[in-house]
Each structure stands twice: as structure tokens, then as C-alpha cells.
Amino acid sequence: MSQKNLRILWLYPNQHMRVTPPGGVAIISACLKRAGYNNMELFDATWYPIDKEDVHARPDRDRERSKRGMFPEYKWERDDIKLELEEIDMYTAWRNKVLEFKPDVIISSIVEDTYYLWKNFMSKIEDVNFINVVGGVFATYAPQVFDGQVDYICRGEGDEAIPELMDLISEGKTGHHIGNIHPNPIRPAMDVNKLPPTDHQIFDERSLYRPFQGKIIKIATVETQRGCPYKCKFCNSPSNAGIYKEETNSAFFRKRSVESQERELVDLIEKHNIEVLWIVTDTFLTMSKREFDKWATMYSKYKLPFFTQTRPELLTPYQARTLKELGCIKMNLGVEHGDPQFRKDVVGRIYHNDVAIEAFRIAREAGLSTTCNFIIGYPYETMELCMKSVELAAQLHCDDTNAFMYTPYHGTPLRDMCVDAGFVDKDLIVEMRSDDQGSYLNMPPPYMSKEEIQYMFNNFVRLFRERERAIVSS
């Protein structure tokens, strides 16, 4: 089989309302096409009705969020494109796709929440012969879960490993010896400036749309850097830094050159006419003033509206004003908890509350629309501590809120803390839950019970907005 003839089928297990094209698929697909693999298609489950029978499949997250005041109401409607779900169920559509496309290889990009969904998809094609490859953040931190279920488990970055694996498979060889293929060590963090622009053509056109501020916008994501230099204990990003240091002695946190970002931006504008960019960089603004100015000069040529996220400690008045001028329509600031000591000890974030209050003031003065991010129901959190989050949120005067229920993901220090404390079972694999399904944690008093976590999650926005009004009127 010649290299170009290898038939590659992507599986992106997902649910409707978990929207935005996955950057991991977009970049690996670009790397594969650059290597000559054009016989490649994607099955994206996003545009199929969810499987209501399945306990691991829960509906309409954005609507659940709008119920709790975290997301404005909207309609999936645009004049220029039909944004309707397929009528066929996703498993039948998947099986049909596999039988019709006849892939040599199926590659899946999986996060922990979509693991059970992926298993369901795989169970529908047990009688079909193909080489099964998985990768993504969950495969990186829990490769053992896939043992015996697939042919290749890729840990860490797939950008170089997958084209190399496909070359070997094309030549009729195996790739069990190469870097990143479990159980081998990962290869050193790659030079991100050698990456091609992401491939968004692999996606169904509908997948480039998502709700934002009550409207449906056409969006793509870009990375300005890979990784994050901070160490929040609920997050996978610091673990990437850890495994890359440990296994390869290389730094996972890398900045992309402004030139390579510009190439990608032009490509996205020309090929897809996108309306809004999501700079998915973990912590935008981890850069010097010189780097920021260089980026801003480049971006000022395009002024494509964008949103991004950063930490309260990093936003300066100069940056806030510049970002506003360049088209920033939303700045997400991760506050995460309202008690400085708890934030330091459990969350892994060290800053004083005044810093957060000041960051939101800076953003407001520059005319930036803000969203504050909080997590509710951390291990060892009490109701009293949770009320500190309400108190701090009330002082931020943010435009919007993202409150999440704490989730114990594999590969994060807080999951280990939960397992050690007996708050979750060591074998727990989190599933795609609805926001009504509650916390995974079973904590004894005086820590928050499941009911208390659910109550605070349901009422967080109401409680802090009431408190905010009381502060303003006093």
C-alpha cells in the first residue's frame, strides 16, 4: 500500500452542545496531510442527536448553563447555513460511515468525559477489521485503561508521532517501538514553529459554529503557545510540564512565533471566513511587553474579533486597552476560589483577592467584557469556604460567569488528593455528566455534601448577584 492510499478515519466522540472544533484533531490532521495522507475523513458525533438511553450521554449543556444564569438564551439559527442535527442516530451513522469508508486505520481523539462514548462507538464495529489508534489528554494520563482495547495508545503530542506511525503502517510494519506510543517514553516537546497551519477543512462546516452571547458565530481556535507555566492542581496542563520534564528533560511550555501565528490566521480567514477567533492558549498574556507588542502589531492588521483567557495577576491596563482596540470581545479570567489560603493550599493559586478585584476593574475600564471562572465543590471545601467564592465574585462586577463543578480528572494532583482522602474511588473514570447529576466527591462533614455542592452550583450566580446588589446599594 502506498503511503497516500492509507485510508484514515478520525473519530471525534462528542455531544451536541460541546461545540468548537477540536484543536488536537485540526493540528494532527494538518500534519498528516502535510505528510501526504489525503485519504482521510472525520466522523464528528457533534451533529447527531444524543443517545438519550445512555447514562453517559447527557443533553444540552449550554441550556443547562443558561438555566443557572451562566449563558444567555439563544437559537441555533443563521440565515446562511442550516444548523440542524442529523436525523439518524449517531451509532448507526458511525457504523454506516465505517462500512462505506472502509478505513485501514481509525484514530480517535478522546478526553476523559468522552471515554464511555468512544467505547460505545467501538462496540458498534467489533466485527470490522482496522488498526485502532487513540490519543489525547485521557490516553496520556490513563493509558492503562486502553490496554487490550486498541492497537496503539499515543501519549502526549501526536503531531510528529502519528505521521511516523502511519508511515510504518503504510509500509506494512508496526510502530510499537516509537516514541509516544505507550509504553515507550514520550519524545521531547516539539518545535511548535515547525507546525503547519491547522486543518479546519476536515470538519463539517456546521462544526465551525457555536453560540456566543446569545448569537451563533463562526469560530476557529488558535494556539499562541503550548502549555502553561503555572501549577493549578485541578488542571492537566502542569502535568504535561511534569511528564515532559521527567521523561524527556524538555519544557512543555513553548511560545509560537508571531510569524507562524500569522500564517495560521491568514489561512483561517482565507479558507473559512471565520468571524471570531478563540485564542485557546491556556494562559494568554504569559509574555513580556515586547512579545505582547509584537503580537499586537501583527494582530492589528486583521483585528478579527477574538476571545481568550488569562489569570487575574497578568492583566495590565496597557494590555487591556490594547486588547480592546484589537477586537477582544471577551476576556475570561480564572479566579477559581474566593479564599486566598484555600486557593493556595488546595487550588494551587497564590494571589490576594485584591489582585482579582483590580484585574476586573482594569478590564472594565478598558471596556472589555469579562467572564469570571469559579470551581465549586473542591476536595476539603466547606460551605463557609464556598461562600468566600460568592463574596469575591460579588466584588468583581463581571459581565458573565462560568461556574464549574469540580471534576477529578486523571493526571491532576487534586484527583490524587481525592483518592488518598477516600473522596472518590481510585478506579473512577469521569463521564459526560449533566450539570444536574452532581459532584463525584463523597466527603464527610464538615466538608460539602453532594447536596450542598449541587445547591451552591445551582445558585452561585443568584447568590453572588444578590450580594453584589447589596454591596452596590450600601
Ligand code: B12
Ligand atoms: C478548546 C477546548 C475545548 C473545545 C474543543 C475540545 C477538544 N477536544 O479539543 C470544546 C469547547 C468543544 C471543549 C469541550 C469540552 N472540554 Co475542553 N478544552 C479545550 C482546551 C481549553 C484546549 C484544547 C486544545 O485545543 N488544545 C490544544 C491541542 C493542540 O491540544 P490537545 O487537544 O491536547 O491535542 C494534542 C494531544 O492531546 C494529542 N492528541 C489529541 N488528540 C489526539 C488523537 C490522536 C489519535 C493522537 C495520536 C494524539 C492526539 O496531540 C495533540 C497535538 O499535540 C483544553 C485545555 C487544554 N489546555 O488542552 C480543554 C480540555 C481538553 N477540555 C476538557 C473538558 C473536560 C471538556 C468537556 C468534557 C467539557 C464539558 N463538560 O462539556 C468537553 C468535551 C468535548 C470533547 N469531545 O472533547 C478537559 C479534559 C480533561 C481530561 N483530562 O480529560 C481539558 C483538558 C480542560 C481541563 N479541565 O483541564 N473543550
Ligand code: SF4
Ligand atoms: S493557569 Fe490555567 S492552564 Fe495554567 S495551570 Fe492554571 S488552570 Fe491550568
